[in-house]
Amino acid sequence: MISTVFLNKSPNIVLMITFALMLIVSLILDQKYTWFKYTQLIFLGAFHYTSHLNWSISLYYIMILYLIQHKVRFRDTIPVAFLVILQYSLIRLSYVPTTTYNLLVTVYDMITSIVIILLFHVIVRIETERRQLTKQNNYLTDHDTLTGFNNYVGFIKKIQKNIDTKKEFWVVMFDINNFKSLNAKGIINANEILINFSLALQERFPNHLGASRYSGDHFALILPPTEQIDDKLKFGNLGIQVTFSITHFPQEADTFQQLIQIGEDRIYQMRREYWLNRQEEQLRTDKMKMVGELAAGMAHEIRNPLTSIKGFIQLSQNSGYNIQPWYEVIMGEISRVSELTVEFLQFSKPHVSNMKLEIIANSMMRVYSLCESEALSYGHYIEMEATNQDIMVWMDRDKIIQVLINLIRNAIQAMERAGHIQFILRREGNMAVIQVRDNGKGIPLNGLDRIFDPFYTTKEDGTGLGLSLCQKIIEDHNGNITVESEVGVGTLFTVHLPMYQE
Template identity: 55%
Template sequence: MSIHVLKSILVPFISLFVLFSSVILIPDRNILLLAGSALLLNISMWIEKKHPKVLVLQFVLLGLFHYASQLNWCLLLYYILITNVIQHSWKLKQMLPCALLITIQYSLIRLSYSPYTTYNIIVSVYDIISSLVIIYTLHTIIKIEMEKKSLTKQNKFLINHDPLTGFLNYEGYMKTVQQMTEELRSFRIVLLDINNFKSLNAKDITSANEILIRFSVHIRRHFKNMHAAARYAGDRFAILLPGNEPVNGLSSFDDLGVQITFSITSYPEEAGSFQEVINMAEDRVFQMRRETWLKSQEEFMRSAKMKTVGELAAGMAHEIRNPLTAIKGFVQLSKVQNYNIQPWYEVIMGEITRVGELTAEFLQFSKPHMSNMKVDCLRSCMTRVFSLCESEAASRGHTFTIDLPQEEVTVFMDRDKIIQVLINLIRNAFQAMDITGNVHFSLSIQNTWAVIQVEDTGKGIAAHDLDQIFDPFFTTKEEGTGLGLSLCQKIVEDHGGTIAVHSELQVGTVFTVRLPITTDTD
């Protein structure tokens, strides 16, 4: 039961009791003053909730009623009035003077109809002291209750709201949507998803929080007629709008430095229940975000391809310009000798051959697919490579060995392309050995993979060069084009395989090619 309801019951009861008691005990009382002050006091108690300023009038009316009744039983009404004062201002420094004044009023009026004896004076002092104790006790009780209500209100707010933005959290959002669907209210759910929030959060949590706060302020300004707004899952906002509210101008969120994906779902036009409208809204924003992600990936891939093409074109232009510059220089020199190019003929032809080789290797990158893909035997392919390179190994003085398994190993491949890759790796191994060395050529099976290794005992590759050897135009050879290993990597990857390298300086290098084994012989 509230204090206001309690006063509405107690004050009339106590007033009537005091009034009738005073008439019976003291017959010569002023009945008009007594009844009138009692009536006005009760009326002021009833209208106090709507007119708080009437509290001052209650102080005067209670004094008149007490003086007219000349009964100490009015003390209970004084305590009720003190309770009113504490309720309106429960801070001790503000309410204590008022409460003390009411207590003194009671004591003075009491002395006005009591004889001035030592006993009565001491009783009045005691009444003031006891009133102060009761005032402090009531103040403490009311203060505890007010703090309890405040904490309960804060707790309820935190349960259903996001502390950062002040919007509803996920639980509060669900409750609100469910309540609106149960009431059959027409509304729209607008879901806003910040696309780049994770990258912002990774850079600076404080900055990300500031963006969320600015984002929520922008939502309040932009959707002035919204029923409610919620923030959940870190970077997702939900706005509940009236069913006829237009949704436009969402591009204004770009000014905050964020990219958003949004979806709009209407109830009950598009969904007939609480769960349907929630699922439809979430599914739509997921699809929109997926499309945005796919577009960004396409743009990234296109940018990466253009970058690669640019690097290849720049490298190609640089590599071709060198031999052309040499040829141009020799032609200019030949002019001095009446265009006799005989002294430089071999050099010029060598440079022309180099340009041709560069162009041929560069064109390999433009072929998107293998042209003669079929299931073929890898053992016979490697045997063919061994026979082609054996004579070159002998001419250089190197030992060349091969190690093949007994069982057949079949791979879906373009035979000529794989032979090209293996010959390239073996010749690189021969060239890496300045003195007589050994090249070991082997094939093994690891689960569903055919593993080919070309191992040499050459000078090895420096650690800072290992990450670049597959880059176009990177070479450590004086006359290399820098496209051989890049082309090998492309061919192996076109076959669904991988190529890796392990090297130690002055120990040797191992190139490992892994190709998927197939059992399909069609």
Template identity: 40%
Template sequence: MSHNWILFIYTIVVCASSILFDQTSSPVLLSVIGILYIAVHYAEKRLVAATVLQMSLLIVFHWLSQMDWCLPLYLAQMGKQFYKIRKINTASAVSLLYTITYALISFTYMPYSLYGMITILFTSFSCLIFAIMFYRYIHVIEDQTQLLDNEKKHLTTHDSLTGLYNFEECHRQLDQLVQAKKIIALVMIDCKDLKSLNTTNGFHGVNRILKQAAQLLRIMFPDALFISRYGGDEFAIVVESRDSERTTNMISQQLALEFPKLTGIEINYGMAFYPEDGVSKDDLIFIAERNLYNMKRESWLKREEHMLRSEKLRVVGELASGMAHEIRNPLTTIKGFLQLSKADNYNIGPWYDLIMDEITRMSMLTAEFLQFSRPHATQFKIHPIQHCIQRVISLLDSETGRLGHQILFDAEPQPLHMLMDQDKMLQMLLNLIKNAFEAMPDQGFVHIRLYVDNGSAVIEIADTGSGIPEEELDKIFLPFYTTKESGTGLGLSICHKIVQDHEGTMEVESVIGQGTKFIITVPIAQPEGTGCDMAASEPYVS
């Protein structure tokens, strides 16, 4: 032991004192026994029955030295044995044996007197009491040390919140099972939307849910080889699996049906089987995480599909509501005029034009609504964008002259082609330019630019009109939103839809008092054969 040097020093002190004070009759023999006693302590791991030999040499050493100073050696000898003795009865018997031995040897050299006898008995009894107390003290310390070691081990291998194995211990346990060639199934579990509950339930609320989930997993899988909190809101379970199909059905039943029913939390999970899916720990984890990801992806796609369906229903509801509102107004007007005509002996002459205007308005509204909402057969072909813009300018030539506006067209030197439904593109450009005319009460300019940016064709249509207020820019593409007295609110929505059908984007910029600019970005296509060689190399003015 590491404290043998204390016995070494104390034995030398007792031996030297006995010789110095002339207490021993055989100084040489005493020295030899003392040396042997120390040597046995240092070589005790290599000797059979070292404790019996140490006890025997101590008795001889005490008898030869004839000094009570040997008492600490007895106590030290008992202390060394107490580290190996776990039962209190055995420790008491050993203590009593050493005490009686010490007392008997002390009687051999102590002069007979009542005081001497009482002193020996008191010293022996004190030695016995001290030995028992020392034994209990040693094992209390050992028990506390063992308890702290166990607690430390538990903290390093278990999750502090749920009490399950932590990430590192999960890998360690799984590796041991694989090394032992256990036929197992690894299940990786991810709780859906648990992080979002932080905002509603708070941090402590989510922790409580995690504890409940861990406790429920223990109940649902009592025969699991281990259950681990893999990290965050993820868990890992390892179960024995003699029949992979049966194990899959059992786990799916518990996790897909029972767990959400009891906790209100839906989960994703992925499984991997040893040795079918992999022969190493990392293989099993990879397969299980891949299957978990696939289930997450399927769940996410279903949710997106549901959200898209809900969004479509919401849009349909808004369109239907807007359409009903827009049609109800002219119908109310027509109804009023018919009621007036009844009072005038069914003479509708004074209101005929107004009634026809309202009917025309309803026809135009329903036609635009059908065009906006109903899919039409499209004829996509590759055409030069310049041709399309120049044709629109030609169609608007008379109206441009009548209103006193001018159209400026700047284009790339080379033709830019795109896959388009030419009629739809013409309709979109006509709507935007007509809107520009209406936004300019006085004579103004409409500037059209066509250029290439990041591999896409960009069409800019800018006017010098009054502009659109910033708070209305986000609403102009909404169906039925209009600032015109006679508008239907579907024109820009139809333009926006046409651009989207051509896989493009439409943006708007506007400054009050300076004008508005629409920016349409569409993909460029390679022309079939030679294509069209008509290009606007110089600015076109109408």
């Protein structure tokens, strides 16, 4: 504009200055009055026409960029750029001679404007992608992609932000108790559970100050002090069991570390109570199931001999049949019922009442002396091996002898031909280990899982309570009994009992 005045190119300097000022005012006020945008190109053209300055094209380029700054697509910016450059070219041709050179300059100006637009779009696209990547990276740093909640990092920032306000709030932490069992059904099902739970939290607590899934199935909410909490913390309709804790700022904690620590401790205590209650309930269920199985088994075992006895009596009553020749059979069935009753009573109350410090090898020698003659009568022999004669155990001697006799007799009866029974005592760490091995017919694989079940037996005259009773006695001594077997090779029973520690 100054050069125009000094070079005396403007036909009307006052108008030129007026249009320049109007252009500047429109640029300043267009943020407040949007209609000024439509006058800027007019004021620029008027300024150009009154100044006769070719360098006004730089103002036109700036105007193009200003007008297309919010247009994303290239095809939307071409018409704007074309109109602006067309205006510049027409005004320029109005005060310069219409020569080939000036026409070429006009074409050059139009091509330059297109190049500027292309460069503008390239720069805008690169910057847009950079901002999107930065925004996405910032989002992923602070958020959980599955639920949209804050992750642990974002959760800490939210808590700290609320702490900085010095206003009171609640931190409610959640843990899905049965998530592992639900997760076993598959990743898709597990993700669906987490998403549904997050949606439920958003629906029930729309005024939360922050929501987080900060670890696996652990969620947390930051709630204002006016929020009604207790009546919204049941999630049975989602098919999940949730443990939660509530911590208040600043009454209970004044740092985010304390808030999280107190909340996690309370979650742990509630989960512990939940699992203890669940185990107790499961134990009651198992006991009732066991009682039912025992009752059914006992009824079945007693019914068979009673049916035989009843048959003989009915035959004698109805036909005058002399049952005296069958007295021995009848008495045998009665004895069987009596034996079943005794074993059942022992099984139902296998309490260890006479605990003393005993040398376990002495009890094994007692069993060996009691069972050796019986084994020899079947053509078997027992080999006892007790290298650690000094092993001492707190035990009820009679009960342990009862267990070992039962195992030896089972081994004797398991071998159809002359066989060999190994009766071994050894030490494993702090445990006394007693093994009874035979080379009999072995136990089928489908029978091993049930070998200690009440009333399960493979013997024709067995009650099925012997091994169950053995297991209970050993468990009452804080030990355990296991079995290994291979059909056609033999069976090995192993008893572990804790040794006496001085």
